[in-house]
Amino acid sequence: MLWCFFLYQIFGPERPITKPVRYDNGRDPNLDPTGEPSGVLTYASDKYAPGIADSARINATLLALVRNEELDQMIGSMVDLERTWNHKFNYPWTFFNEVPFTDEFKRRTQAATKAECRYELIPKEHWEMPSWINKDLYEESVKILKENDIQYADKVSYHSMCRWNSGMFYRHPALQHTKYYWRVEPKVHFFCDVDYDVFRYMQDNNKTYGFTINLYDAPKSIPTLWPETVKFLAQHPEYIHDNNAMAWLTDKAGRPENNIAPCHFWSNFEIADIDFWRSQAYEDYFNHLDRAGGFFYERWGDAPVHSIALGLFEDKSKIHWFRDIGYQHIPFFNCPNSPKCKGCVTGRFTDGEAWLHKDDCRPNWFKYVGMD
Template sequence: MTRVQHSNAKRSRFLCIFSYFIIGYTLFNTKFIFKHIQSSICSPRNPDDETIHPQDEWQYQNSITGQWYHWTTTYNKQNKHVEWRVKWLNVAPTSYLGVIVYLTTTNELNPLKTSLTQLSRLLSNNPRPVVIFHEGDFDADDIQKSLSNILGNHTPLGFERIRFSDNANRPRSVFPRWPLKYFHMCRFFTLMLPNHPLLTLFTYYWRLDAHSYIFGPKPIEDPFEIMQKRHIQYAFIMANEDDDHYAVGLWSFFHEFLDNHCLKPSIALRQTQTGWFGGYSLAIIFTNFAIANVSLFRDHSLIRAWLHAVDRNGGIYRYRWGDAPIHTLALTQFLSQNHIEDRQSSICSPRNPDDETIHPQDEWQYQNSITGQWYHWTTYNKQNNHVEWRVKWLNVAPTSYLGVIVYLTTTNELNPLKTSLIQLSRLLSNNPRPVVIFHEGDFDADDIQKSLSNILGNHTPLGFERIRFSNHLIQPRPVGDHRWPLKYTDMCRFFTLMLPNHPLLTLFTYYWRLDAHSYIFGPKPIEDPFEIMQKRQIQYAFIMASEEADYYAVGLWSFFHEFLDSHCLKPSIALRQTHTDLFGNYSLYIIFTNFAIANVSLFRDHSLIRAWLHAVDRNGGIYRYRWGDAPIHTLALTQFLSQNHIVRLRYFGYMHQREYICADGIEGEVCKAQVKPFLAQNGIEYLYYQDGCHPSPRNPLCHYYPEIKL
């Protein structure tokens, strides 16, 4: 008996020790996983928000007019630029495919002459324009004439004068022996040159220094034509290694930038820029010879954001960060290498989000209500020069273009639409806003249009925009046992991608999407939500959150993560907290987008959101699996918008079909009395969304974003 008791005691001690070990290991592992998750999440920033300060002290002068201009981000989607005029010596360019640029001084006149002599010899079969940037020391006619003679009569030569600032507020350099002009040169080639208006004339630029000599026994093939023929974005000739004392803090700052934009290191960055133990290899492209697509450092949204981050940091002046390591990091992170297949989960090969467009001959069309002309849908793009869209307004023309209320509906929904418009006219009576109804032709009848305009009243502009959906035979076929009307999937595509690209929206700052069954209600007129959006600089507002059925989101979660991987993106904090369950699966929580107020530019101009919407469209999941605009937009919003740019409106009631919510603080019998006029159909189970959230207020989207309750 004693032996048995002793054996039991030993077994108990062993089990106790083993249990402690398991608990300790579990706690350690949980802590490690939690730290790993913390390090892999991020709060997104919009790369399109970056610009040079509009009054940057650097200036450039036009060589014909003599007028000086402050440097700014020249090529901007809102800007309409007058073509830059150049005083050309020898001859005007016959081609604007490429330009060769120098930044130099007359102290380097002799090596510059040698460089130009070599250029004239090796490019004798196809002379290209040459432009010399300077601070005024090349203004003398005799100097300009001597250089033009070197190049010969067939080579255009221009001189662009610039003025660096003498701002004493610049960061103090830790290398005081380096001349200030060297730091200016680094900043010029890093950021400022791509934003000089001269470059808007050309497709490529070739940067050389005064001491840059190209040589060989005979004329070479034109590198600009090679670039164009092979669709190359950047070309270099030599690689080197930077000194570590000239790159202090650059590697960590670049990784902070990646984290701030939810980006993962690319394959190329890991293989060329990462040394042992994750440190910086200091390998650089020698940028004193570089040929680049003009748009590369100017229009690629993430590269542009990186260059502006560097400029704000001041590292060029403080630590002598050169344009070589700054550009090399950007190129290896954001430009893909041809014929590389990513087979590793932690690294990626980047894509340029600015390359996404709707096919120029998409079969969907829209008609102008005044001219009757039909147009194929296309992407509203920063390169396009759009003629202002004209609208046939009923009642009255808009006095403000701050916001527009839009519907997509049919005459089958005429009665609920009338109810929706009645409620709009009541609750927005203090500040009527334009209303536009998109339709497929069934609202063309004058009597229908007149009856709806009468509901809204004489002070509310009403417009009708006719659209034409495509031949459904070309759309992907539905998968699985679930079937739905084709008009429903057309509606999902319309609100996902096509509406933001309709030219009507170029007239307005915000749009408010409602459905025919969308009723806003309350005892009195409400404060104008468009003015709230503008005042608080909000990008998106919603009113209810819900949960999607899993059979309507088949493959969406994995496809979104494939998109993140293909663009070197990490899941944001908001995405993890609102869309990911304990096991990393899709929570299916969505914003109810049948009520949504958005900045017009949000789904049209934000490069990564636009890329996501086009990826969804190409995938065909809207038609194949019935992916709705709600989960598609919700994923984009939680990934790409910061928390303070989204709000939930809680200061009036809202009903959509059978779901409803009352304003914050309105409960019980008062709430029932307000919603009662809309509970018209017998036999329907109406759903009260407690606090506007389904299946309960525990829906993480319910209170994640700020709420406006007034």
């Protein structure tokens, strides 16, 4: 019965919207003046100075999975985020790598911040291809992915990265007692001064996840991800939250040719409560997907995996659009209309090809959830 319900959600007739439409697809809400989010906000004070014992900082970190050869790009990302936010709050940076960091990497990243820097090695058992993956089937699958022009299909390290970001990173001993993280990748940009503690915002306003960019996924990279999700839900209907965001996940009106590729939060930027990934629902879901093999036989990414889990298992009111944080990861932007922003064209979604605008899934989020 549940299987039929989910198939209807995907392939059935378009559903009427029972609440008022909150977003006109023809106008980007970033064109409207943007201020700080509503709710409880905590601003910088002497209690955020680096190295003090009674700091106002909560248990959180800036988190980066980065290679030694990406040092220059990582420094660029750090400089931007330190300038716009972290020089006021001095939250620690935690860097992860599957090989040891070089002395140069450590020296230059520490020089880019007054905050503490931590350098962590990923255990081999968290990174390497798991034993249940059939190597011959993997090689054949890579050929099919390459024929379908799926980027990085033949790079084992990319598949390993997607799996690690999906369900392994929070298991690292270095994050054992960490509550919140802000994921930062090399070669990204931040454009807007943010004057409040974003981690305290998450805590004090009962938020689980924060995003800036929201996209349709590439269907040829995840053809069996949603069917595997439906199988899992048939076994565990109790994990579906009453106030879920399934309508956002499954509304394909903007990209009908995508069929069953859901919308997702672009997870190269995410501010999140790690306890959600540690929950029984997510652990069971990830383990189901991991055994199905799609991180290697296909190119399941952490963005759709995280997003499907959030959209189904979490209260959608606990997911927040950080519209006031100006951000770019090539080729997409979040560019607010704010005097606190510099270097970002207001309302710009992409500076790439015009067809990339079709990948914008924010209209679905605003339609079904809103802009809070």
